[in-house]
Amino acid sequence: MLIENDLILKAYDILFDRYGPQGWWPLRSRKEPDLANQEKFGFNKGGYHPGKDIALSAQEQFEIACGAILTQNTNWNNAAAAVDSLIKNNLLSAEAILSVKSEELSDIIKTSGYYNQKAKKLKFLSALLIEKDGCTLSREELLSVWGIGRETADSILLYSYGKPFFIIDLYTRRFLSRISENDNIMTSSYDDLRETIEGAYNFSVKQMQEYHALIVIHGKNHCAKKAICVDCPFAKECKYN
């Protein structure tokens, strides 16, 4: 056992109490703010919809998949600017992505960094989506795409398709390794860690979406590479305190 089930549940409660519902995925094509949550929690910049549960359109599902690729090893602000650029250029469909020249696509998503690789990744994903006639791709099918690894696949599964897969990113490993006694979390295998969290409790999809989003905001506020421990809600549990 990598982490105790109790700790996984407790951490979720502490994060939710501190930061409130995050309403991920932050869609760039949905701009109307949720004023109630903005007032309550003071966040909600740029398309967050905490607790609204508005069904995703096919275009929004595609936006999330593109965003998951564009944010690879990149600050979300840079990735979000690239998503905005896709929207502006009317490229939020697999057909449109395939119809635009690679060089143009690279230029359109330039702010996300690694733009030549990411343009290729968007093209490969689009090709498979069209080949499968727009069907929901399985985890295996997503992983078969050049440029989609475990984390990106799980991001698409969880946030675009609404399927119960827990995302293990660097923030998640850092956070869990710091609050847990286990010293092997940073080096544990992706799927071992994912299955440990998925199996800790019968999380709903909504809770799994919130959990990952909460870990990210906590990672930005406190549990960064260089830890910022002042006013951290895990002062009691964390090794750093």
Add this chain to the structure above:
DNA sequence: CCCCAGGGAATTC
């Protein structure tokens, strides 16, 4: 100048 950000593929051992 430096470090960092919601990874993944290719190569090598």
Add this chain to the structure above:
DNA sequence: GAATTCCATGGG
């Protein structure tokens, strides 16, 4: 499997 290296922009 583990360790390297490459991909690249924008903010602090």
